[in-house]
Amino acid sequence: MKKHTVRKKYTFAVLAVDVVLFTVIDDTLHTLLIKMKKKPFEGSWxxxxxxxxxxxxxxxxAKRILKEKAGISNVYVEQxxxxxxxxxDPFGRVVSVAYIGLVPVSSVRPKTTKEYEDIAWVPAGELRSFAYDHAEIISTAVTRLQGKLTYTNIISHLLPDTFTLGELQDVYEIILKKKLDKRNFRKKILSLHIITKTKGRTSGGAHRPAALYRFSSKKPEIVEIL
Amino acid sequence: MKKHTVRKKYTFAVLAVDVVLFTVIDDTLHTLLIKMKKKPFEGSWxxxxxxxxxxxxxxxxAKRILKEKAGISNVYVEQxxxxxxxxxDPFGRVVSVAYIGLVPVSSVRPKTTKEYEDIAWVPAGELRSFAYDHAEIISTAVTRLQGKLTYTNIISHLLPDTFTLGELQDVYEIILKKKLDKRNFRKKILSLHIITKTKGRTSGGAHRPAALYRFSSKKPEIVEIL
DNA sequence: CCAAAAGTGTTCAGACTACACCCATGT
DNA sequence: ACATGGGTGTAGTCTGAACACTTTTGG
Incomplete structure (x- = not known):
């Protein structure tokens, strides 16, 4: 049996990927969205x-598309x-494998192309007109992200290389949408040994400088966090 | 744009599903497997x-395939x-969406067809020669099943309508591969109110009869169990 | 000196762990 | 009578939650 025999005989589906790329900007969880030009979704995101x-x-x-559409590489993605x-999909039978992507805010530079009207970071949960079933995909992604924050170390991919404990706590609070006690949070995180103190400190803020930490490992790990 | 325009232009993938159907037999987790006749996987499972x-x-x-290949319907499946x-896949480009299926042991009646050499319940984790990447799929499924047992109520789909606390505990121990303390287990499960006592009792064993319980709801729920 | 975030311990309550014996039935 | 799984409580430990003040810097 030749390679393409099956292909010709049974072909029917178009396989696509869609990526829900998350980052945190201004104390809000954002996803990268594209404003469409083509019918029937013109003006939709x-x-x-x-x-x-x-x-x-x-x-x-998934990685290629982030590179092509947004000029972003070195992204953590998971299915x-x-x-x-x-x-x-109104154009035909398209099955989409959706991915979650995470980037620290600094490494972000979406580029607009002629193909689309606009590309932008949009606050997650903001009401928009979405194309296809993308509203459902985004809400599934947010739920998954919230879940995984509490039992893995994936939050590491949302933070820059070094960060303060305050910044780390902020990201948790933003995504989980709840306040955490500062002392308890620090005790817990430090007891897990998933981050290590660096020699650096912040400077420049009108307040006491903070110690900078780094994730010991960014490999996906199961860790009971909250 | 007509429906099939996109289909014709971009078609390339064959989309398949594979199901890892679990049940518990004789104090062992089993999966349903098919022994193949066709090359290059003849004799593989x-x-x-x-x-x-x-x-x-x-x-x-996924549901149709379980019906067709094994004569099993009314199955809980999740992606x-x-x-x-x-x-x-050596035959060409085939992308497979894998599913987990769960059935209580009683409801099981695999039927062999002429298409395959054999269809059988095989202990999960048993060494076999597997076709395609099915060894990887099975091990992913086992890991996921273990994870979900501890924070959801999906175990309900592995048990018959009524069951004893001992049987419930057995299933946890078999899948999680660890012993649980009987008194602590009962306290915990009962405190969650996910099962209710029925009026029935077991009979026939050479031992004290046991109270029969039923799951209050089999809807998927997030519950911190162990 | 004022504003802003960093940093730090203790107490209390609830949850989890370990642990051993009697009970009801069938053979 | 004995073998088999069913059923039950308590004490000690650990973990998570609540809670407020001092420190260091920039402006």
Missing amino acids: ALPGGLVKPNEAPNDA LYTFGKVNR | ALPGGLVKPNEAPNDA LYTFGKVNR
Whole structure:
């Protein structure tokens, strides 16, 4: 049986990826969205996404699309869920493997292209007109992100290389949408040994300088955090 | 733009589903596997799986395949992960959406068909020669199942309608591969109010009869269990 | 000297762990 | 009578929650 025999005989689906890229800006969780030009979704916002190439793994497609559409590389991405309802795309049968991506705020430089009207960081949870089933994908992604914050170390990918304990706590509070006690938070985080103190300190704020920390490892790990 | 325009232009992938169907038999976690006849995997074991139809959601395809290949309906299924490495299938580019399925042991009646050499419940973790990347899919599924046991009520789908606390504890111990303290386990489970006592009792064993319980709800819920 | 974030300990309550014996039934 | 799983309570430890003041810097 030749490689393309099956391909020709059974082909039916277009496989796409969509990425929910998160970052934290101004004390708010944001996702990267694209404002569309094409009908029937002109003016609607969509996740950066695109078709998977014949010789490309979906994982690689997710990274490629972030690079192409937003000029962002070196991103942490993980698979979220595969959305395959029959009529989710008015153009035909498209099944989309959705990914979550995380970037620290500094490393971000979305670029607009002629293909789209606009590309922008939009506060997660903000009401918009979304293309396709992207509202559902985003809300699934937010829920997953909240869940994983509490039992893994993925938050590391939302922070710059070094950060203060206050900044770390802020990110938790923003995403989990609840206040945490400062002393308890510090005790807990430090007891886990997932971050280490560096020699650096902040300076420049009109307040006492803070110690800078770094994640001991950014490898995905299961750690009971909160 | 017509519906099939995109389809024709960009088609490349065959979309399949594979199901890791779990049950507990004789104090061991088992998965349903099929022994293949076709080259290059003759004699290897594979997950029940098949192609998604053009007008079928992957979810529905998973249920259909269990029905067709094993004569099993009314199964709880949930999406596991999508496996899309370029060369995972020697016949061509096939992307597989993998599902976890759970059935209580009683409701099980796999049927062999002419298409396959054999279909059987095989102890999870047993060494076999697996077709495709199915070894990887199974091990991902086992890990996920273990994780979800500890923070959801999905174990309900592995038990018959009524069951004793001893049987419930057994299933936890089998899947999590660790002993639990009987008194602590009962205290914890009962305090969660996810099961209710029925009026029934067991009979027939050479021992004291046990109270029968039932899950208050089998809807997926997040509950911190262990 | 004032504003702003950093840093630091103790007490209390609830949850989890370890642990051993009697009970009801069938053979 | 004995073998088998069912059923029950308590004490000690650990973890999580609540809570307020001093420190260091820039402006």
